[in-house]
Amino acid sequence: MSAPAAGVPAILYCHCQYAQVVPPEVKAAVLKQLCDSNLPFEAVPDLCELSARRDPSLQRLAAAGPLKIAACFPRAVKWLFAAANAPLTPGTTEVLNLRTLPAADAAAAIVHPDLTPNLPTGKVTQADAPASSSTPSF
Amino acid sequence: MALTDTQLRVVLYEGTGAAPIESDDRLTAVRSLLERGFGVTRAGAARPLAPADPSPLLVVGRWQDAPPATEPNIRWQSFDLPNLANAAEAARSGFAAPTPGAWKPWFPVIDYDRCTNCMQCLSFCLFGVYGVDTAKQIQVQNNDNCKTNCPACSRVCPEAAIMFPKYKAGPINGDVVSDSDLNREKMKIDISALLGGDVYSLLRDRSERARSRFGKERDSDKALAERQKCLTKLAALAGDIPPEVLMSLPSPEEIARKAEEAAAKAKAALANS
Numbered sequence: 001m002s003a004p005a006a007g008v009p010a011i012l013y014c015h016c017q018y019a020q021v022v023p024p025e026v027k028a029a030v031l032k033q034l035c036d037s038n039l040p041f042e043a044v045p046d047l048c049e050l051s052a053r054r055d056p057s058l059q060r061l062a063a064a065g066p067l068k069i070a071a072c073f074p075r076a077v078k079w080l081f082a083a084a085n086a087p088l089t090p091g092t093t094e095v096l097n098l099r100t101l102p103a104a105d106a107a108a109a110i111v112h113p114d115l116t117p118n119l120p121t122g123k124v125t126q127a128d129a130p131a132s133s134s135t136p137s138f
Numbered sequence: 139m140a141l142t143d144t145q146l147r148v149v150l151y152e153g154t155g156a157a158p159i160e161s162d163d164r165l166t167a168v169r170s171l172l173e174r175g176f177g178v179t180r181a182g183a184a185r186p187l188a189p190a191d192p193s194p195l196l197v198v199g200r201w202q203d204a205p206p207a208t209e210p211n212i213r214w215q216s217f218d219l220p221n222l223a224n225a226a227e228a229a230r231s232g233f234a235a236p237t238p239g240a241w242k243p244w245f246p247v248i249d250y251d252r253c254t255n256c257m258q259c260l261s262f263c264l265f266g267v268y269g270v271d272t273a274k275q276i277q278v279q280n281n282d283n284c285k286t287n288c289p290a291c292s293r294v295c296p297e298a299a300i301m302f303p304k305y306k307a308g309p310i311n312g313d314v315v316s317d318s319d320l321n322r323e324k325m326k327i328d329i330s331a332l333l334g335g336d337v338y339s340l341l342r343d344r345s346e347r348a349r350s351r352f353g354k355e356r357d358s359d360k361a362l363a364e365r366q367k368c369l370t371k372l373a374a375l376a377g378d379i380p381p382e383v384l385m386s387l388p389s390p391e392e393i394a395r396k397a398e399e400a401a402a403k404a405k406a407a408l409a410n411s
Contacts, residue, residue: 015172018242019304021311031172035165040182043168045175048243048303052281053236056144057177057193076303076312079247083278099311122251123315 007066009094009115011041014071018046022072022098029103030070030110037111047071051080058086066092070110072099075120090119146235147177148226149197150217156199159217167222175238176226194233196226244304245281246291252299252315257404259291259300264396267291270407296320 013034016022034041042061044050050058058081061067067088071077074095081088094115096106148171152158159167164180171178177193195212199205205214213229230237246259246267255276260268268291269279289310292300298315309315 016304017172017175018239021304021306031169032165034180035168036161038182039180041180043172043178043180045172045177045238046243048245049175049238049241050145050177051247052241052243052245053145055193057147072303073308073312075249075314076247076301079249079301079312080303082250083247120251 007092007115008113009066009068009092010061010064011039011110012061012067012069012071013041013043013110014047014069014098015043015045016047016072016098018049023103026098026101026103026106029107030098033107033111039111047077047080051084054084058084062086062088066115068094068096068110068115070096070098070106073097074118078119088119090121091117093117093119095119144193144235145175145177145238146226146230146233147179147193147195148222148229149179149181149195151181151197151199153181155203156201159200163217163219167217167219170223171226174223174226176223176230194229194235196229198222198225241282242286244286244288244302245284246278247301247303247312248276248278249299249301252297253295254297254299255408256296257408258294258296260407261401261404262294263291263400270403274407276407 011034013030015027015031031043034043044057047058049055062081063086069077072095074097077095078088092115094117096109098106101109150159150164150167168178168180192211196215197205197212198215198217200217201214205216208214211233213232215225215229218225253276255274257276260270260276265283265285266280267278267283268276271277289302289305292298292302292305292310298309298319300310301312302310303312305311307313309319
């Protein structure tokens with residue numbers, strides 16, 4: 001586990017609007033927590049769509065300094081940004097995986113001021129998986 | 139609509155010169171905008187926000203005075219919750235920004251930490267999704283050519299380097315890759331080999347056999363039946379390739395031609411790398 005990064009992170013929330021792969025109760029809990037807080041945040045309907053468009057907003061977000069992203073698997077998020085010529089900075093980016101985190105944990109983590117960088121570097125294998133992550137087979 | 143067009147972003151402004159918005163209204167506003175496909179920035183003072191970009195903006199707030207004058211890519215509007223989504227849609231239309239959600243964003247994402255540039259994906263894909271850059275590095279060039287819900291190319295990748303983030307399961311969805319996943323990928327390829335080398339050579343061979351069997355009497359119905367039989371067998375083995383994707387494949391002759399083109403492209407890229 002990496003050490004917390006210095007600086008208060010900006011917040012990015014992905015609603016994964018065009019697929020039903022994130023549990024609705026998790027999205028609802030995170031969005032409510034964000035809106036109940038007095039924090040500024042960025043919310044996008046679908047990171048995949050922005051990546052496909054190579055939308056310049058991804059470069060803006062990647063350049064924001066410390067960044068906490070509520071979306072899906074960190075490996076996917078890392079390369080979605082990279083595909084849009086907006087590489088994330090490994091040392092200052094934390095991705096909360098809304099596909100696997102319980103709603104209460106995700107909601108608490110998104111507004112927490114500490115940032116624990118967790119972008120994968122190098123080949124990601126099972127040894128890199130957090131203990132709480134479920135890894136369904138296919 | 140080009141996939142490079144920049145989308146409208148809505149800013150909920152609650153800083154200096156505007157009254158705060160109640161949290162319930164804020165939640166309703168953000169959720170309704172997201173569900174209509176609009177990005178939202180909630181601007182405040184407690185934490186940093188990302189810097190501005192050239193996106194067209196609709197800035198809404200409970201203004202204490204008259205809102206600032208409209209600028210070329212910024213519109214200002216009073217917060218009116220019941221009409222907010224419609225106001226965003228009107229602004230999107232006014233800026234000629236793309237309609238969100240017009241295309242389901244289903245496309246391959248390459249994990250370059252795992253990719254070995256073997257070009258199997260380029261050789262496999264018949265829809266021109268893959269190409270190479272000037273350094274002969276594989277890349278996704280035409281993501282809107284990808285067939286929705288089809289993860290087939292990820293199954294031929296020996297390194298499990300191709301992700302579809304909206305796929306149901308790992309490692310294709312971006313989850314970590316286990317040894318058993320890699321073995322499973324190899325197994326998929328072995329299944330393909332059992333079918334006759336690869337999917338497209340199978341189709342090509344069947345096409346050849348059909349041609350010799352039916353000769354000039356071969357009609358389009360028989361050709362279609364042959365293709366359906368082949369594709370049904372493939373779908374049963376692959377498990378999750380949508381039938382409509384399989385049926386949207388080009389004709390066997392076109393498949394053969396495209397497969398040869400893709401293989402030549404991949405071979406050229408490998409030879410020059």
